[in-house]
Amino acid sequence: MATRKIDVETITRVEGEGALRLKVRDGQLEDVQLNIYEPPRFFEAFLRGRSYTEPPDITARICGICPVAYQMSSCHAIEAACGVKVGEPIRTIRRLLYCGEWIESHVLHVAFLHAPDFLGYMDAIRMAADHGAVVQLALKMKKTGNKLVTIVGGREIHPINVRVGGFYKAPSKKDLRALLDPLKEAADGAEAMLRWAKPLDYPDFDRPYELVCVKHPDEYPFNEGRVVSTGGIDIDPSQYDDVFEERHVEHSNALHSVVKARGHYLTGPLARFVLCYDQLTPRAKAAAAAAGLTPAVRNPFLTIMIRCVETLYAIEEAIRIIEAYEEPDRPYEDVPPRAGKGYGCTEAPRGMLCHHYTLDSDGTILDAEIIPPTSQNLASMEDDIRAFAGPRLGLPDAELAMKCEHAIRNHDPCISCATHFLKLEVDRQ
Amino acid sequence: MTVAARAKPKLAVWKFASCDGCQLSVLDCEDELLAIAGAIDIANFAEATTAVVRGPYDLSLVEGSVTTEHDRERIHEIRRQSKVLVTIGACATAGGIQALRNFKDVKEFTSIVYASPQYISTLDTSTPMSDHVKVDFELRGCPISKVQLVEVISAYLAGRRPGISAESVCMECKVRGTVCIMVSQGKPCMGPVTHAGCNALCPSFDRPCFGCFGPKETPNAKSFVQWTSERQGMSGQNLVRLFRTFNANAPEFKEGAELAEGVK
Numbered sequence A: 001m002a003t004r005k006i007d008v009e010t011i012t013r014v015e016g017e018g019a020l021r022l023k024v025r026d027g028q029l030e031d032v033q034l035n036i037y038e039p040p041r042f043f044e045a046f047l048r049g050r051s052y053t054e055p056p057d058i059t060a061r062i063c064g065i066c067p068v069a070y071q072m073s074s075c076h077a078i079e080a081a082c083g084v085k086v087g088e089p090i091r092t093i094r095r096l097l098y099c100g101e102w103i104e105s106h107v108l109h110v111a112f113l114h115a116p117d118f119l120g121y122m123d124a125i126r127m128a129a130d131h132g133a134v135v136q137l138a139l140k141m142k143k144t145g146n147k148l149v150t151i152v153g154g155r156e157i158h159p160i161n162v163r164v165g166g167f168y169k170a171p172s173k174k175d176l177r178a179l180l181d182p183l184k185e186a187a188d189g190a191e192a193m194l195r196w197a198k199p200l201d202y203p204d205f206d207r208p209y210e211l212v213c214v215k216h217p218d219e220y221p222f223n224e225g226r227v228v229s230t231g232g233i234d235i236d237p238s239q240y241d242d243v244f245e246e247r248h249v250e251h252s253n254a255l256h257s258v259v260k261a262r263g264h265y266l267t268g269p270l271a272r273f274v275l276c277y278d279q280l281t282p283r284a285k286a287a288a289a290a291a292g293l294t295p296a297v298r299n300p301f302l303t304i305m306i307r308c309v310e311t312l313y314a315i316e317e318a319i320r321i322i323e324a325y326e327e328p329d330r331p332y333e334d335v336p337p338r339a340g341k342g343y344g345c346t347e348a349p350r351g352m353l354c355h356h357y358t359l360d361s362d363g364t365i366l367d368a369e370i371i372p373p374t375s376q377n378l379a380s381m382e383d384d385i386r387a388f389a390g391p392r393l394g395l396p397d398a399e400l401a402m403k404c405e406h407a408i409r410n411h412d413p414c415i416s417c418a419t420h421f422l423k424l425e426v427d428r429q
Numbered sequence B: 001m002t003v004a005a006r007a008k009p010k011l012a013v014w015k016f017a018s019c020d021g022c023q024l025s026v027l028d029c030e031d032e033l034l035a036i037a038g039a040i041d042i043a044n045f046a047e048a049t050t051a052v053v054r055g056p057y058d059l060s061l062v063e064g065s066v067t068t069e070h071d072r073e074r075i076h077e078i079r080r081q082s083k084v085l086v087t088i089g090a091c092a093t094a095g096g097i098q099a100l101r102n103f104k105d106v107k108e109f110t111s112i113v114y115a116s117p118q119y120i121s122t123l124d125t126s127t128p129m130s131d132h133v134k135v136d137f138e139l140r141g142c143p144i145s146k147v148q149l150v151e152v153i154s155a156y157l158a159g160r161r162p163g164i165s166a167e168s169v170c171m172e173c174k175v176r177g178t179v180c181i182m183v184s185q186g187k188p189c190m191g192p193v194t195h196a197g198c199n200a201l202c203p204s205f206d207r208p209c210f211g212c213f214g215p216k217e218t219p220n221a222k223s224f225v226q227w228t229s230e231r232q233g234m235s236g237q238n239l240v241r242l243f244r245t246f247n248a249n250a251p252e253f254k255e256g257a258e259l260a261e262g263v264k
Helices: A043-047 A055-060 A067-081 A090-119 A124-128 A132-153 A173-177 A180-197 A237-243 A269-275 A282-290 A300-324 A373-392 A397-409 B021-027 B033-039 B069-081 B090-094 B097-103 B106-113 B146-158 B169-176 B221-231 B236-243 B251-261
Strands: A003-008 A018-025 A028-036 A211-215 A226-229 A244-248 A255-259 A340-348 A351-359 A365-371 A424-428 B010-015 B041-045 B057-063 B082-088 B137-139
Touching: A018 A373, A018 A397, A028 A373, A043 A055, A043 A365, A043 B097, A043 B106, A055 A067, A055 A351, A055 A365, A067 A090, A067 A340, A067 A351, A090 A124, A090 A132, A090 A180, A090 A300, A090 A340, A090 A397, A124 A132, A124 B033, A132 A173, A132 A180, A132 A300, A132 B033, A180 A282, A180 A300, A211 A269, A211 A340, A211 A351, A226 A237, A226 A269, A237 A244, A237 A340, A237 A351, A255 A373, A269 A300, A269 A351, A282 A300, A300 A397, A351 A373, A373 A397, B010 B021, B010 B069, B021 B033, B021 B057, B021 B082, B021 B146, B033 B146, B057 B069, B057 B090, B057 B146, B069 B082, B082 B090, B082 B146, B090 B097, B090 B137, B137 B146, B221 B236, B221 B251, B236 B251
Parallel strands: A018 A424, B010 B041, B010 B057, B057 B082, B082 B137
Antiparallel strands: A003 A424, A018 A028, A211 A226, A244 A255, A340 A351, A351 A365
């Protein structure tokens, strides 16, 4: 019996820690497991008994890469539990903050985590020796995204200005307007990055995903909308438990989410681009078309280009918001506590992030449930590896491992988030 | 490899239980990143690179807290391989927010988050690196300050101690000229007991400090508890929550929470 064993102990250039294990028996791929060994941190447990005002600060600490997503999902869920709908101008400032996080997170992933895979470098710093212009461009764009988060949120990692009901202090018109020139430059940068990414070598790898995201009738989704899918799901976030569930599997410290009726699904840039294409700006659509991207796309390797399109969108949206911005009289709305359960689903850069809170009448949190994008995507990532590695088992172990890691990084997994992820191990027997 | 390239000091970044935010601060040094990469050899940094250079390392930056048996052993191995070991952030310095488990029953925690708790292996506590190994410098904050991170790296490259003050957030408010929230608005602000380093960010956003940099050197927790409870009407329960958030396991904040538990 032919036996073969390959190990990728630490999947690098992802956020957090995990491993991938492949079992090969007689040349056939028998099992694929994404093994999340990032230790559990028990956020949902210690949120119990805390005040309803605390989740924006506490849940931000789940992830240093997308803290804004945690702050936005928690605010929306708590406000829903308290029966408060926060309107203008606060909802627009929230969108602006989210634009900043999308720009810095997407650019980081495109240039620093994903691009080295296509070009065969160990990292962006080594890539910079041959592709200096694109790395410099990315650093500049990322800085602009971070600057936006800092002006609106106070700092780029774990912003301090977000509260249930809105913000502690409204950003000043002067500070925001100073960002217009760097943002306009970054918009050209996003197009340049997309043109740079277009000729990269993309494997043919269309996948039959059920794609899921938040969809809003008028806007590309950040904070608000219904939860929709390519499989016909169209629900209010409050109906989440009717359609989705989380399952705990042995090899992982992360939970796997599934569509109850059908199983695995995928959330993230591919889902948003396919389902919300119509809500993109004309310039973002034109850039996508020039890169050959249409809503029929299903190849996860192309997400590097989709992230460039979404970056362009977020930059244009930020410019639009800043040009029309007037400082509000009061940066927050009062949210008095009441007993009830609230649901919030918003779009983190890497996918849909759902929070559910059950509150007591005095605002004490009785129960909290947090469903990060990476745990929703884990099962689909394993499916991808099964489909991708199967025909490539003839490759030497090291090359196979590298290609599998690339296929995982397509989804910009955030393992820190999912443990509430990565090492490759191939066991060939 | 040339002699000059080999002579560059080797930097390693290590991760334990954490959110990745503090190590992301390295990648967030957009203006300095390529300069840092030019001055030092980034020898081990899984979030940023697949390349791994073997130890020993001249400078190790450690993020995260110890929460598993494996991690308890790993930090000793990292210490053996590191000339200088610096903790980055509240998790590595004080156990982080996950240290809230230290005050609860972890079995109950596991059953709340996971349907099949038998699949999860974890320690009952989240502890800082200083509980396990000698730490050369502790960089505070949840997250750390980028400016302080660049200072720490520069200082160790130059062979000097980092120029980082252990005073309170109050001093930073005074330097910035931010009006005191505690005095002018009567709101309980943790500035007087909290370590500087954020440049008094929250008060400048009209928000009381919530202690994310952990305790300053020799804080007077007793006086803080008295002031906020007697003069500002803070309940014991709310005061306990203030101390038990991002630096719950830091000794001075532990003491503060215990004092607050005595407040009616």
